[in-house]
Amino acid sequence: MSMNSTVLTVIALSALVTVIPRILPFILVRNLRLPDAVMKWLSFVPVCILTALVIENMLIQEESSLTIDWPVLLILLPTAIIAYKFRSLSMTVVTGVLLMAIYRNIL
């Protein structure tokens, strides 16, 4: 077991900059009543951000190029069918991981 002081500083500062955006809205919103338009805007955040995160995982960004991660896109298609059919998160994730493991080891 070892602890490097640079690593420790990185961990401490990264934790700090991560926790601020997590808790700040909870502090700001406490004493405010948000206008209806803002609440409506916030109601679109889940679908938008989850779509963004799925797409982010399908992209490979390097220094000066942006490419599509075809294996991820390919395996996401059957995974989407499972997600739609079973409406079960665990089923979706287990199937996805299995399909990707099969793809990488066999194909």
Add this chain to the structure above:
Amino acid sequence: MLTDSVGRSDSLTFVQGFRDCVPTLFGYISVGIAFGIVGTASHLSILEITLLSASVYAGAAQFAICALLLAGSPLSAIVFSAFIINLRNFLLSAALAPHFTKESFLHNIGVGILMTDESFGVAATKLKQFGSLSAHWMHGLNLTAYLFWNLSCIVGAVSGQWISDPEAWGLDFALPAMFLGLLFLQLEHVPTAKWKLYATLMLCMIAAMLGLSLLFSTHIAVILATVIVASVGVVLDK
């Protein structure tokens, strides 16, 4: 809580929060193990991996921190990357915070401090089903996720001595699969009258993500695209 006379599946108790976390656990476990393995491969000690997952508690940022440490990047660059990658949490917290204003300040901090994409996804779905959320339910959800995430990272760190390539096991794919699953759960609760609106917004998201990722880091693109397209949603929704 156990004597709760209300239908337990419909309550917002701590125990129900734990139950609602269970479907997401395989995702945390897969990615956590993958992280532990990558951490070990990046020459971090088990103690460092444990501290990182317990204090930063954010999948993508933890992977980036390992990669940048290994590459010998300056401290400021690593911390800035972690900040940018996790900045989207501001949006997640902002979307949920208005539903906790009646809870105490400490409960609010507690809910926010353990916010993840997955717990946000589950909470947003619960909100659509139930119409409200409670801090106790959220703590049950968050603490279960936090516990399993840290245990999985440690298991991965230990097994990293024998396994070097978590990708061969498909473990990294748990993340996109989980986001897709959460997205479908969200869409399930979209009223029929709004299907067209949501389809439009999702197409806009695809276009915005592709376009913005050409100009910015994908982590920034996630935030900008969401901010822009959610605004489009407000304009289009009458």
